[in-house]
Amino acid sequence: MSVTTTTSVGRTILTMDSAYGTIQRSVSTAPPREATREEIPLIDVSGIYSENIEDRKAVATQFRDAAINTGFFYIKNHGVDSELIDNAYQNALRFFHQPEEIKKRISKDKFKFFNGYSARYTTHGNKTESTDRKEHIAFQYQPELDPAYDSLPHPIPLSMIPEEMHPWLKGEPEIWEGVSNLPGFKEAWVAYYRSCLTLARSMTRTFALALELPENYFDDIVTYPGADATIAYYPGAEPGEKVDLSPQNVGLGSHTDNTGFTLLWQDMVGGLLVLNRKGEWIKASPIPDTFVVNIADFFQRMTNDRWVSTVHKVEINRSPEPRISMPFFFGENPSAFSRCPCCPNAVYNVVLGLPTDMGALARLQSQRYLRRPAIMCYSRRTCQIRTNLLRRGKTPIHDLVPLVSGI
Numbered sequence: 001m002s003v004t005t006t007t008s009v010g011r012t013i014l015t016m017d018s019a020y021g022t023i024q025r026s027v028s029t030a031p032p033r034e035a036t037r038e039e040i041p042l043i044d045v046s047g048i049y050s051e052n053i054e055d056r057k058a059v060a061t062q063f064r065d066a067a068i069n070t071g072f073f074y075i076k077n078h079g080v081d082s083e084l085i086d087n088a089y090q091n092a093l094r095f096f097h098q099p100e101e102i103k104k105r106i107s108k109d110k111f112k113f114f115n116g117y118s119a120r121y122t123t124h125g126n127k128t129e130s131t132d133r134k135e136h137i138a139f140q141y142q143p144e145l146d147p148a149y150d151s152l153p154h155p156i157p158l159s160m161i162p163e164e165m166h167p168w169l170k171g172e173p174e175i176w177e178g179v180s181n182l183p184g185f186k187e188a189w190v191a192y193y194r195s196c197l198t199l200a201r202s203m204t205r206t207f208a209l210a211l212e213l214p215e216n217y218f219d220d221i222v223t224y225p226g227a228d229a230t231i232a233y234y235p236g237a238e239p240g241e242k243v244d245l246s247p248q249n250v251g252l253g254s255h256t257d258n259t260g261f262t263l264l265w266q267d268m269v270g271g272l273l274v275l276n277r278k279g280e281w282i283k284a285s286p287i288p289d290t291f292v293v294n295i296a297d298f299f300q301r302m303t304n305d306r307w308v309s310t311v312h313k314v315e316i317n318r319s320p321e322p323r324i325s326m327p328f329f330f331g332e333n334p335s336a337f338s339r340c341p342c343c344p345n346a347v348y349n350v351v352l353g354l355p356t357d358m359g360a361l362a363r364l365q366s367q368r369y370l371r372r373p374a375i376m377c378y379s380r381r382t383c384q385i386r387t388n389l390l391r392r393g394k395t396p397i398h399d400l401v402p403l404v405s406g407i
């Protein structure tokens with residue numbers, strides 16, 4: 001006798017804060033499944049280093065397609081040395097495996113600006129889910145670590161840095177004193193960070209090509225970029241621990257990233273989930289020697305929603321092994337006015353009296369004042385790209401995403 005089991009897959013509403021204010025998504029309650037390579041493609045980016053513009057454009061086309069489809073992709077042959085990554089990873093484990101009181105020498109409470117260590121369950125990525133079962137160290141951009149300024153004296157005299165950047169220099173070098181008990185930690189992390197910065201700047205040129213803009217379109221607004229990075233540690237299940245596997249119990253709550261794009265290195269443990277256009281959770285499972293790249297809120301805004309800043313989260317770590325990930329968040333100079341490449345004359349937020357620069361947006365978000373869109377291009381409705389897409393019979397992305405409310 002055969003028994004047929006019918007499972008009913010329902011939908012639920014997921015709410016979160018983003019650079020667009022509070023947004024919601026209609027989400028399937030089906031368990032996460034593996035992503036297909038169409039949903040999260042694997043892009044060979046060696047062409048971005050080619051002398052031949054056609055090779056660079058070929059990568060750009062793949063970036064554009066991925067940015068429009070799911071907003072997530074893997075990159076391989078990215079040029080970041082694998083030994084250097086492994087060294088950063090090993091040093092990350094060394095740090096997190098120390099006693100709590102040692103880690104707290106660089107507690108975030110000791111710093112003014114989002115630098116330092118956050119203990120597990122002290123962050124809350126999404127208020128409708130559990131606190132995050134994660135620890136992390138955050139580092140803000142410091143020009144001294146930027147390979148572009150290697151030829152300047154270090155520390156770099158303020159007079160050599162453009163004045164509009166001064167309020168946005170949020171690196172706090174005291175963090176290194178707090179990890180001096182781990183010889184080699186700083187060197188390992190800085191080497192990794194510098195490589196990510198170089199890669200991200202190159203990719204910004206590819207993203208410009210992807211928008212059919214001159215390759216150097218963003219160059220002068222990524223000189224002192226929003227280039228902040230974290231090392232995250234998701235503890236493994238303790239022996240005998242009964243891990244609560246309900247979807248509300250998370251490693252990191254559902255969110256969108258708020259800069260331009262994110263480069264994420266992850267170890268082989270897995271746990272990153274991505275909400276696809278149909279509102280299904282799909283797994284961005286680890287692929288050796290790759291980074292995961294995702295489009296973030298500012299790129300979505302800057303492209304007038306043509307590219308999608310995709311909701312993602314990290315499920316609870318059910319393996320006995322801890323998971324390490326190293327996300328690197330990249331955006332334009334915080335002092336830079338956002339440009340809408342598709343309506344070059346658009347001035348963001350002027351009509352609404354809302355902030356026009358990335359830094360002000362970040363401040364608003366950190367103060368949690370953000371309950372309405374913080375970035376808005378006044379000519380969004382008539383945006384060239386939307387118009388072109390419609391003319392070509394393609395629906396703009398946001399008309400496809402199951403967006404319940406928000407923008």
Ligand SMILES: O=C(O)CCC(=O)C(=O)O
Pocket residue numbers: 230232252257264266271272312313314325326327
């Ligand atoms: O750890 C991960 O895989 C994702 C981290 C992330 O999404 C974030 O820090 O914004």
Ligand SMILES: [Fe+2]
Pocket residue numbers: 255256257262312
């Ligand atoms: Fe994220």
